[in-house]
Amino acid sequence: MSENMVMSARNLASGYDGRIIIPDMTMTIPAGKISVLIGANGCGKSTLLKAFCRLNRVYAGTITLGDRDIRDYGPKEYARSVGMLPQSPAVPEGISVRELVTRGRFPYRQPLKGLAAADYQAVDRAIAVMGIEAIADRNVDELSGGQRQRVWIALSLAQETDILFLDEPTTFLDISYQIEILELLVRLNRENRTTIVMVLHDINLAARYADYLFAMKQGQLIREEKPADIIDEALIREVYGMESRIITDPVYGTPNVIPVGNPSLLRE
Amino acid sequence: MSPDAARRRRRWNTAVIVTAVLTVLLAGAMLCCGNTFYGPAVVFRVLRGEMISSASYAILQLRLPRMLGAVFSGMAFGMAGFVFQTVLRNPLASPDVIGISTSTSAAAVFCISVLGLQGIVVPAVSVVTGLCVSLIIYLLAARNGFSHARMILIGIGVQAMLGAVISWVLSRTSEYDVANTMRWMNGSLTNARMQESLTVMAVAVLGAVFLFSRREAMRLIELGDAYAETLGGNIRRLYPQVIAAAVLLVAFATAAVGPVSSVSFLAGPIASRISGRSRSTLIPSALAGAVLVLAADLIGQFLMPARYPAGVITGLLGGPYLLYLLVTINRKGETA
Known part of the structure; x- marks a missing residue:
């Protein structure tokens, strides 16, 4: 894979339906790293993700990929550099895992031509990396949620982008699948140097797997740093408006957030 | 390739070959059968340019003209239905259910009866009307956030209104014009004329080439608009392009043989049922449309106690399928 392209936003204002959710955002996505966006519901995490993927309007400012404005890229050209896995994509009926993964090759295809050798190779490689060879001929609509998520990530892999955005890739998965998916993404990042940017709701998992955390509140970036450097009780109070205690994860040494809540409700 | 993938591919290939062969056989039968039966040998000689008295005429x-009209309008209806059902992700959303076909008929009837127009200008006005009505239905459905279900309901309403427009125009039409306007109202191949058949042939071929070049992009739509966009599908350009192509196909097919009911509605589901979905069902849908119109016309001409127009036969199939869809969709608890 080529040298990772740097993606950054400068004085970005974005939103949808004429509503500005993010008024003024300046940030650079660390190339070749795993970045996680955290923040309360409605703080603009998904809006920001979609702006980077050209799904939301840019009302002011710019987003650049490499040295070009992202609006100057052709649709397929952009899709060869930047991929996105939406939160809960529609599951098409009656198509096999392999066929679905092959959709990731669309940006490389010519309108009137069939699949090329490179397309078959990329699909095989993606299926192997995600360990889904055994289910490659099953119909996608028969799979469990965890298996399905592997298939979607395989699709993104087949797309062979420098940067991959994921909107809450672990939602609706039980805890063991959450860990499995996140570890696959870490491997992807380490082995292919794919830049990964994702929204996660579980702040403890975010602290464990992220190289960088971006904490957002009301469309603003509050802090961006390595998880160990920014997660403290003050930050959690500011981002989520909630009291907490921070302990150290006994396995990874990363910060772990314990919400205080209202202890008198449960224990006398 | 794994055996399962090979089996899926074989199924698709078989479906295309079978429907294509069926199309050719039925088209051949249409040339052989009529008031007098002529064998394939005679038909070949006539087609090669030999003059054989009575047979040649x-x-x-x-x-x-009847055969060409049936084949290519069938393909056009089939492809148009495929496009609408794919773009709107709903089997109910075919142009003959949501008022697009009716709008082209209403425009044509109005042109002929009220404005006294004739010739190519009639289908041209139909196309423009079809596009405008598609846009109006879309804009109405897009208020307060686009909803596919609302679009279909609005389309059904528009369908009813345009039906009323047609009745009103007809009620004040002179007897001479009624014959002309009927072409636009009943799907019948009895009055197929060479000029319209050749036109729909050209439109169907051009439409097929264009839609074929967009077939993979259309397959991305079922993943959702946002996902399709991030995969490079350029959905905002794709939608108007393929919808315009579909309206064009419907209008010219209707100009040639009338609105043969339910062909658009049935072709896509039949195609995906027989070919599977391992590849785009655009081509199987076109062939299924052709087979439907050819078979319906042959059945209506020769297998019924009286001669029925093709649209009556296809309508007999479409009605129950519509009911079936409505019942099963309700059972699944979906909102259409």
């Missing part, structure tokens, strides 16, 4: 002047 019947085959070249009557049966050939």
Whole structure:
């Protein structure tokens, strides 16, 4: 894979339906790293993700990929550099895992031509990396949620982008699948140097797997740093408006957030 | 390739070959059968340009335009239905259910009866009307956030309104014009004329090439608009392009043989049922449309106690399928 392209936003204002959710955002996505966006519901995490993927309007400012404005890229050209896995994509009926993964090759295809050798190779490689060879001929609509998520990530892999955005890739998965998916993404990042940017709701998992955390509140970036450097009780109070205690994860040494809540409700 | 993938591919290939062969056989039958039966040998000689008294007239002047009209309008209806059902992600959303086909008929009837127009200008006005009505239905459905279900309901409402427009225009039409306007109202191949058949042939071929070049992009739509966009599908350009192509196909097919009911509605689901979904069902849908129109016309002409127009036969299939869809969709608890 080529040298990772740097993606950054400068004085970005974005939103949808004429509503500005993010008024003024300046940030650079660390190339070749795993970045996680955290923040309360409605703080603009998904809006920001979609702006980077050209799904939301840019009302002011710019987003650049490499040295070009992202609006100057052709649709397929952009899709060869930047991929996105939406939160809960529609599951098409009656198509096999392999066929679905092959959709990731669309940006490389010519309108009137069939699949090329490179397309078959990329699909095989993606299926192997995600360990889904055994289910490659099953119909996608028969799979469990965890298996399905592997298939979607395989699709993104087949797309062979420098940067991959994921909107809450672990939602609706039980805890063991959450860990499995996140570890696959870490491997992807380490082995292919794919830049990964994702929204996660579980702040403890975010602290464990992220190289960088971006904490957002009301469309603003509050802090961006390595998880160990920014997660403290003050930050959690500011981002989520909630009291907490921070302990150290006994396995990874990363910060772990314990919400205080209202202890008198449960224990006398 | 794994055995399962090979089996899926074989199924698709078989479906295409079978429907294509069926199309050719039925088209051939249409040239052979009529008031007088002529064998394939005679038909071939006539098609090669030999003059055979009586046979030449019947085959070249009557049966050939009818056959070409049936094949290519069937393909056009089939592809148009495929496009609408794919873009709107709903089997109910075919142009003959949501008022697009009716709008082209209403425009044509109005042009002929009220404005006294004739010739190519009639289908041209139909196309423009079809596009405008598609846009109006879309804009109405897009208020307060686009909803596919609302679009279909609005389309059904528009369908009813346009039906009323047609009745009103007809009620004040002179007897001479009624014959002309009927072409636009009943799907019948009895009056197929060479000029319209050749036109729909050209439109169907051009439409097929264009839609074929967009077939993979259309397959991305089922993943959702946002996902399709991030995969490079350029959905905002794709939608107007393929919808315009579909309206064009419907309008010219209707100009040639009338609104043969339910062909658009049935072709896509039949195609995906027989070919599977391992590849785009655009081509199987076109062939299924052709087979439907050819078979319906042959059945209506020769297998019924009286001669029925093709649209009556296809309508007999479409009605129950519509009911079936409505019942099963309700059972699944979906909102259409």
